[in-house]
Amino acid sequence: MSGAAVHRLAIAGASGRMGQMLIEAVKNSDDCRLGGALDVAGSPAIGTDASAFSGHASGVLIQSDLREGLKNAEVLIDFTRPEGTMAHLAACREMGVKLVIGTTGFSDAQKAEIAAASKDIAIVMAPNMSVGVNVTLKLLEMAAKALNSGYDIEIIETHHRHKIDAPSGTALKMGEVVAQALGRDLKGHAVFSREGITGARDPSAIGFSAIRGGDIVGDHTVMFAGIGERIEITHKSSTREGYADGSLRAARFLAGHKTGLFDMFDVLNLK
Numbered sequence: 001m002s003g004a005a006v007h008r009l010a011i012a013g014a015s016g017r018m019g020q021m022l023i024e025a026v027k028n029s030d031d032c033r034l035g036g037a038l039d040v041a042g043s044p045a046i047g048t049d050a051s052a053f054s055g056h057a058s059g060v061l062i063q064s065d066l067r068e069g070l071k072n073a074e075v076l077i078d079f080t081r082p083e084g085t086m087a088h089l090a091a092c093r094e095m096g097v098k099l100v101i102g103t104t105g106f107s108d109a110q111k112a113e114i115a116a117a118s119k120d121i122a123i124v125m126a127p128n129m130s131v132g133v134n135v136t137l138k139l140l141e142m143a144a145k146a147l148n149s150g151y152d153i154e155i156i157e158t159h160h161r162h163k164i165d166a167p168s169g170t171a172l173k174m175g176e177v178v179a180q181a182l183g184r185d186l187k188g189h190a191v192f193s194r195e196g197i198t199g200a201r202d203p204s205a206i207g208f209s210a211i212r213g214g215d216i217v218g219d220h221t222v223m224f225a226g227i228g229e230r231i232e233i234t235h236k237s238s239t240r241e242g243y244a245d246g247s248l249r250a251a252r253f254l255a256g257h258k259t260g261l262f263d264m265f266d267v268l269n270l271k
Contacts, residue, residue: 007251010036010073010097012088014062015045018079018102018240020053025244027051027058032248035073037062040084066091073097075251079243081164082106086113093117098254100247101125104169118261122254126264127169129246133220134264136235137177140222143233144181151224151231152201153178158211158219166210167192174222175206 009026013019014037026032037050041064051058063069066088070076076092078085079102092099101114104127114125128134144153155178157171167175172186179186184204191207201207217237224231237243246264253267265271 005031005255007032007255008035008072008074009033009248009251010038010070010076011050012038012076012078012084013080014039014050015043015053016079018243021240021244022077022079022247023050023058024054025241025248027054027056029248032251034058034060036060036069036071036076038066038069038076038088039064067095070095070097075100075254077247077251078103079247082110086110089114089117093120096121098122098251098257099124100129100250100254102127102129102243102247104172105165115261119259122257122260122262124250124254124262124264124267126250127173128218128243129250129264130235130237130242131246131249131264131268132242133170133235133237134246134268134270136220136233137174138265138270139233140174140177141181143222143224143231144178147224147226147231148182151226152203152205152207154207154209154223154225156209156211156221156223158213158216160215160217161212163212166212167208168210168218168220170218170220171208171210174220175208178222179206 009032011019011022026034037060039045039062045062046064048062049057050060050062075098077100078088082105085103098121155171155174157168175186189204189206191205219236221232221234250267
């Protein structure tokens with residue numbers, strides 16, 4: 001891409017499924033370059049070429065030393081686990097490296113720490129980086145405002161057997177978007193489990209169901225169940241490419257910001 005700025009990106013969890021998808025997306029991009037690759041100490045991938053899995057040499061070695069892995073990067077893309085992301089956050093804050101966070105499962109205290117760090121570096125944080133998922137979130141906001149009475153709301157999400165948190169961060173975000181559109185506090189209205197004699201359904205409840213199995217990348221459905229009709233808004237992912245493409249869009253967005261905490265609605269101008 002002639003004349004376009006080149007974005008130097010580092011990838012956390014470089015030997016994992018999402019990390020490899022991100023490295024491949026960077027390789028296929030016209031305006032992004034791989035500036036670093038990180039993995040946990042003790043990983044057999046440490047010291048190997050970050051693109052070895054694809055049969056191509058990138059010239060970038062996978063590092064466990066954060067300073068070494070981030071020294072040539074402008075932005076770190078992180079889809080790891082909360083404890084790893086918090087360590088990466090501290091290093092990025094110290095080194096002035098911007099951050100795209102796709103990790104889910106943070107505690108309130110960790111979220112507060114991320115918000116504090118955004119006063120020093122620019123951060124995009126979203127539970128799902130897919131452009132399609134974020135358009136779906138916008139559709140949910142519109143639907144919830146229109147279907148604000150007489151409809152019971154249930155969120156059903158399905159993921160692969162390896163996912164460690166439930167409900168998914170995307171499902172929780174869908175619940176937050178719906179609750180906010182209805183003027184409700186999700187914490188006070190979310191129902192995460194039902195068993196035994198539960199009694200009649202609270203009409204203000206927002207229910208969640210989580211299914212785990214096989215290699216399912218990620219399916220999410222929000223059901224608005226009324227009397228005589230049912231509206232379902234569904235997003236299905238068949239590969240992780242959508243997450244990778246959205247992450248690169250988020251990294252490009254950060255080029256125009258020195259500090260601040262943003263989400264994919266900011267990146268996609270959906271607000």
